[in-house]
Amino acid sequence: MKKLLIILIITPFISLSQNVFIPDVNFKSFLLNDSTINTNKDTAIQITEANNFPGPLLCRNLNITDLTGIEHFTSLTHLDCDTNQITKLDISKNTELTILRCGDNQLTTLDVSKNTALFFLHCPDNQLDSLNVRKNISLKYLGCYMNKLTALDVSANTDLASLLCGANQLTSLDVSANKSLAALDCSRNQLYSLDIRNGNNINMWWAQTATNPDLSCINVDDEKWSTINWTAIDKEHYFSNNCSK
16 A cells, blocks of 8 residues: 555656757747647657657747757757747757757847757857857858857868858958858958858859948959959959968
């Protein structure tokens, strides 16, 4: 009888410990209503359900403020939480992520150091004042425009094809190591130094540098080619093979 009583007491706690803690009502409702996640169609998301779900997890524009619980989605490869009111995002346990969209939120920090499989990172329209992508060497797309970035080091991201970093507070930008770069938008910053000499300028179909009033000379592979093909510049801007001359 005593053993039975103990079992009856601890069983609810064991059951609770198997469920994912999801404090945000909107996020929880979204997860519960997705049968590919909530496979047993009950009133909670079990840790095993979260662990086994590979994605995509598309929870954009749902008035979510807190993504607590996402840490249990350890197999997740694609997360889209754009257009919410999220202030913090811990994806350190989501090491399988290859695609992350978290734009149009209220993030002040974003740590992607554990997400080394990322090849697509879209985090515009937040409040980020720094972004470290040195460990994300597989990145092909980085969209971090409309933040408060004062510096951006992409020297380790040699596979990067698209870099959209406009509308920040960058004072210098060097993409000379990004030899696969095809599109660059660094407009609406505070640049005074810009180096695009990556040996691949002729394969760049877009280079937008306008609205950088402190910038004059732009380092490029071939000044004549750039003058003809890249016209989205300020009238004060000009191209040179070596701006230090």
